[in-house]
Amino acid sequence: MAAIEKLLKEILTNYEKKSYEAAEKAADELIAAHPDFPRGQFLKAVILDETGRAAQAEEHYARAENRYTLWSRLALQLHDSDPERALVYYERVIKADPENNTIRFMLGSLYEKMGRTNEARSCFQGLQPVREALSRILIPIGFLIIMISGAVIMMKRGDRSLAFFLVLSAGVCLLWLKRDGGKAMRMWAKKKQYQE
Helix, strand or coil: CHHHHHHHHHHHHHHHCCCHHHHHHHHHHHHHHCCCCHHHHHHHHHHHHHCCCHHHHHHHHHHCCCHHHHHHHHHHHHCCCCHHHHHHHHHHHHHHCCCCHHHHHHHHHHHHHCCCHHHHHHHHHCCCHHHHHHHHHHHHHHHHHHHHHHHHHHHHHCCHHHHHHHHHHHHHHHHHHHHHHHHHHHHHHHHHHHHC
16 A cells, blocks of 8 residues: 555656656556556546547546546645646536536636636536535534434433434534535625626
């Protein structure tokens, strides 16, 4: 496992510097040692794709399993360090999954940061904040209520150890709500900002 991590780090470091030759060499080493490792196949495909070898890249994308998830991760990784390359991958994911609010929000934020207001507006107007509020706020609140209610019931029955775990789970749920609820509210605010 340490060998995989070392090679992945080498590939990504060289890729970020656009040292494609060194990145490809490390990717080839990783694939030779672990041909069924999806991230190795994916990174090889990205390198081939960005160096004008799209047909060869497609073979590796096919072996990488879920290219859209990996493109999303790559775009997030490049978001601040290389916005132009991040745009390419955000746009590919949005083309495949136009209702992906998280990627749409990140793409809109990147357009906004780059001063491309019309593209940012298009992304933010396409957000579905009601769906985000449901999944990021209402569902965690429901879990929180269930956990606290369960803890109260367990305390009344004298089962303090189970009640402790329910309270602990409710605390985790509260952190989840804080993190994700904030994202949903930021999406809602951006949609509203760009509707005016």
